[in-house]
Amino acid sequence: MNSDAEETGTVKDALDAIKADIKNEYTARNEYFNALSDDVYKPLLQLKDHYAQNNRRVLSYLQKRKKKKKCRLDAKRTEKKKNTIQEATVASNQLFNAQNSGVTSTQVLKVIAYFSVYKILRILYVLERGWTQIDIEYNIAARSTTATQSQQQWKERDDEDHADWSRENARFNEELTVILQGMEANEFSRLQAVGDCLRKWAVFTTNVCANRNYDIQSLAQVMSLVKPEQDLQAFMAETLAKFPPVHFCYLFVFAVVREQRKFVILKIIIIMYTHILCIAYVSQSSENINLNVGEEMTAGYDLGSFSRQSFSTSLTAESKSVDGPTLGIHHLSHTDVEGHAVIKTNPISNNNNHRSSITHSLTDQPQDSTNSISKLFTGFKLSRRVR
Numbered sequence: 001m002n003s004d005a006e007e008t009g010t011v012k013d014a015l016d017a018i019k020a021d022i023k024n025e026y027t028a029r030n031e032y033f034n035a036l037s038d039d040v041y042k043p044l045l046q047l048k049d050h051y052a053q054n055n056r057r058v059l060s061y062l063q064k065r066k067k068k069k070k071c072r073l074d075a076k077r078t079e080k081k082k083n084t085i086q087e088a089t090v091a092s093n094q095l096f097n098a099q100n101s102g103v104t105s106t107q108v109l110k111v112i113a114y115f116s117v118y119k120i121l122r123i124l125y126v127l128e129r130g131w132t133q134i135d136i137e138y139n140i141a142a143r144s145t146t147a148t149q150s151q152q153q154w155k156e157r158d159d160e161d162h163a164d165w166s167r168e169n170a171r172f173n174e175e176l177t178v179i180l181q182g183m184e185a186n187e188f189s190r191l192q193a194v195g196d197c198l199r200k201w202a203v204f205t206t207n208v209c210a211n212r213n214y215d216i217q218s219l220a221q222v223m224s225l226v227k228p229e230q231d232l233q234a235f236m237a238e239t240l241a242k243f244p245p246v247h248f249c250y251l252f253v254f255a256v257v258r259e260q261r262k263f264v265i266l267k268i269i270i271i272m273y274t275h276i277l278c279i280a281y282v283s284q285s286s287e288n289i290n291l292n293v294g295e296e297m298t299a300g301y302d303l304g305s306f307s308r309q310s311f312s313t314s315l316t317a318e319s320k321s322v323d324g325p326t327l328g329i330h331h332l333s334h335t336d337v338e339g340h341a342v343i344k345t346n347p348i349s350n351n352n353n354h355r356s357s358i359t360h361s362l363t364d365q366p367q368d369s370t371n372s373i374s375k376l377f378t379g380f381k382l383s384r385r386v387r
Contacts, residue, residue, distance in 0.1 A: 009225035010234070017222040021215050032208045039204075040197045047193040054186040058179055065175060069168075 009222055009227070010231040011226060011228065014223055014226045017219055021219050024215055025212065028208055028211055032204055035204050036201065039200045043193055044197055047190055051186055051190050054182065058183055058186075061175075061179060065172075069172075072168075
C-alpha cells in the first residue's frame with residue numbers, strides 16, 4: 001500500500017485501499033505460515049526424530065550392558081557352584097572309601113573341616129578307629145592349621161574378586177560416563193533447537209504484527225482523507241457529464257438566492273397558467289386558428305453565479321379542423337452549453353397540411369405584454385411564502 005496518500009481522497013480510493021490491505025494481509029499470513037512451517041515445524045520434527053534415535057541407542061546400550069553383566073555374574077556363580085559341588089563330591093567319595101583307598105586321618109579331617117555336613121561321619125569314624133585323646137588333640141591342631149590355610153585361600157580369592165569388581169566398576173563408570181555425556185548432549189541440542197524455534201516464532205509474529213500495524217495506519221490515513229460530500233458532488237457532476245439529461249426531463253430549477261428562486265417559481269406558474277388558458281381557448285374555438293402570443297420565453301441562469309441571462313415568453317397555440325389542436329408545451333431544461341438553466345416552450349404538432357397562425361410578439365412591446373400578463377394574475381398570491 002502506498003503510504004504517500006494524497007491530500008484528498010474519494011470513496012473509490014478508500015475501497016481500493018481496503019482491497020490492497022486485504023491482499024497484503026493474505027500475502028503476509030501465507031508468508032507467516034510458510035516461515036513457521038519451514039523454520040519452526042520442520043526443525044522440531046527433525047529434532048524429535050534425532051532425540052528419539054539417541055534415546056533408543058542409549059537404551060539399547062544400557063540393556064546390552066546389563067545383559068552382559070548378568071551373563072558374567074551367572075557364569076561366575078555357575079562356575080563357583082560347579083567347583084563347590086565337585087569338591088563336595090570328592091570329599092564324600094573319600095569319606096566312604098577311606099579304608100580301601102588308604103587315606104590318612106589327616107586328609108579325612110582336612111576334608112571334614114571344609115564340610116560341616118559330615119560331622120556325624122567324622123564322629124563315627126573317630127569312634128570306629130578308637131583314637132586316643134592325644135590323637136584327637138593332634139587332629140585338632142591339624143584342623144586349625146588347615147583352617148588357617150583355608151582362610152588364606154579364601155582371602156586370596158576375595159582379593160581377586162575385589163580386584164575383578166574394581167576393574168568392572170571402572171569399566172562401568174567409563175561406559176556410564178559416555179552414556180551420560182551422550183544424554184546430556186542430546187538434551188542440550190533439544191533445548192537449543194526448541195529455544196531457536198521459539199525465538200524464530202516470536203520474530204515472525206512480531207514482524208507480522210508490525211507490518212499489520214503499518215498497513216492499518218496507512219489505511220486509516222487514507223480513510224481520514226476521504227471527503228464524502230465532495231466525492232458525491234464530483235461523482236454527480238461526472239455522471240451528468242457522461243449521461244446528459246433530456247431537455248424536457250426537468251421541471252424545477254433550484255436557486256440559492258431567495259429573490260431568484262421566487263422569480264423562477266413565478267415564471268413557471270405563469271407558463272402553466274398560460275397553457276391552461278390556451279387549452280381553454282382552443283377547446284372553445286371551432287375554426288383552425290393558430291394563436292401565437294409573444295416570442296419564445298427563455299430564462300437562463302448560471303448555476304454557479306446565479307446571474308440572469310435572458311428572459312422572453314413564447315406561447316403558441318395551434319388548432320386543426322380535423323385532428324384537433326396542436327398545443328405549445330413548456331419545458332424546463334439544463335441543456336445550455338455554458339451550464340445554464342433554460343426554460344423553453346416547444347410546440348407539439350400533428351400531421352396537417354393546413355395551418356394558420358396568429359403571432360403576437362411581446363418583445364416588440366415589452367411594457368404592454370408585461371401589463372397584460374400582470375392583469376391576468378391580478379390578485380393572485382402564492383399559497384405560502386417562498387424562501
